[in-house]
Amino acid sequence: MSDKQKTILNDVKLTGTGLHTGKDVIITFRPAKEDTGYVFRRVDLPGKPEIQAVAENVVETSRSTVLYQNNASVATVEHVMSAIYGLGIDNLIIEIDGPETPILDGSSKYYVDSLLKAGITEQNTDRKYFEIKKTVIFENKETGTLIKAVPFDGIEYEVVIDYHSTVLGRQKAVLKSFDDYAKEIAPCKTFVFLKELEILLKNNQIKGGDLSNALVIVEKEFTQKEFDRIADLFNKKHQKYNGRGVLNEEYMTFENEPARHKLLDLIGDTALSGMRLKAKIIAEKPGHFANTEFVKLLRKEITK
Ligand SMILES: [Zn+2]
Numbered sequence: 001m002s003d004k005q006k007t008i009l010n011d012v013k014l015t016g017t018g019l020h021t022g023k024d025v026i027i028t029f030r031p032a033k034e035d036t037g038y039v040f041r042r043v044d045l046p047g048k049p050e051i052q053a054v055a056e057n058v059v060e061t062s063r064s065t066v067l068y069q070n071n072a073s074v075a076t077v078e079h080v081m082s083a084i085y086g087l088g089i090d091n092l093i094i095e096i097d098g099p100e101t102p103i104l105d106g107s108s109k110y111y112v113d114s115l116l117k118a119g120i121t122e123q124n125t126d127r128k129y130f131e132i133k134k135t136v137i138f139e140n141k142e143t144g145t146l147i148k149a150v151p152f153d154g155i156e157y158e159v160v161i162d163y164h165s166t167v168l169g170r171q172k173a174v175l176k177s178f179d180d181y182a183k184e185i186a187p188c189k190t191f192v193f194l195k196e197l198e199i200l201l202k203n204n205q206i207k208g209g210d211l212s213n214a215l216v217i218v219e220k221e222f223t224q225k226e227f228d229r230i231a232d233l234f235n236k237k238h239q240k241y242n243g244r245g246v247l248n249e250e251y252m253t254f255e256n257e258p259a260r261h262k263l264l265d266l267i268g269d270t271a272l273s274g275m276r277l278k279a280k281i282i283a284e285k286p287g288h289f290a291n292t293e294f295v296k297l298l299r300k301e302i303t304k
Contacts, residue, residue, distance in 0.1 A: 016102025082268030083111035
């Protein structure tokens with residue numbers, strides 16, 4: 001089977017705010033020639049340094065995936081990379097005038113909409129596939145994380161999450177074809193546990209966040225007074241506390257949306273393999289550290 005590499009037809013711009021930095025940024029997607037792969041370009045810095053989106057350039061994974069090359073970094077690349085890879089784009093320049101991609105609505109929906117608006121076009125060169133011949137495994141026994149790529153003629157993703165949360169339970173999400181990506185995965189928002197959110201807010205670690213760009217999971221029982229205090233932290237009006245559950249349920253599209261979002265992230269991180277893969281990728285309790293370590297293992301196989 002052989003098919004052609006793809007890029008976009010026209011430049012397209014998108015603006016928004018970084019989640020951790022609170023900085024407003026403009027992203028401009030530009031067509032790129034065959035075999036370019038994915039390149040971020042920091043247009044706000046002298047010399048407009050470029051950062052190749054590959055696993056070896058990952059320097060930080062604690063809250064999001066951060067890339068660094070040529071004395072420049074770009075943070076929270078996973079949602080934009082997921083949209084690009086999920087839509088089957090192989091070559092793209094991603095210009096950005098700041099240190100972090102915009103969080104938008106916490107999903108990759110707006111990236112997908114922009115890229116589709118730009119138009120996706122076939123190029124002259126055949127795509128290169130990396131076919132998994134022998135299972136590649138990343139495992140962390142302490143956290144119970146296991147990510148593996150097993151031989152498969154095609155590409156499929158399967159994700160299971162389990163935070164011992166009484167609200168979320170154990171959730172599974174599956175993607176059997178990238179044809180379903182835009183509809184089934186792209187709109188799935190990131191999520192955060194309220195207990196984590198309070199800590200992050202106090203430490204001033206989320207500046208661009210509000211209640212519309214993450215599902216907020218409320219696990220413990222609060223008093224109305226405690227709940228009002230949380231609303232104050234967000235500069236939101238006080239509302240009636242309805243018990244444990246998803247605080248902003250009106251933003252939720254799918255029942256297993258948290259698992260689907262982890263699948264979205266996993267696709268974004270596997271994009272850093274720099275290749276189209278032929279594999280079934282199965283992840284139990286994935287996260288950016290595990291995902292990118294797993295992709296580094298894949299890169300080692302690819303460059304062998
Ligand atoms: Zn995410």
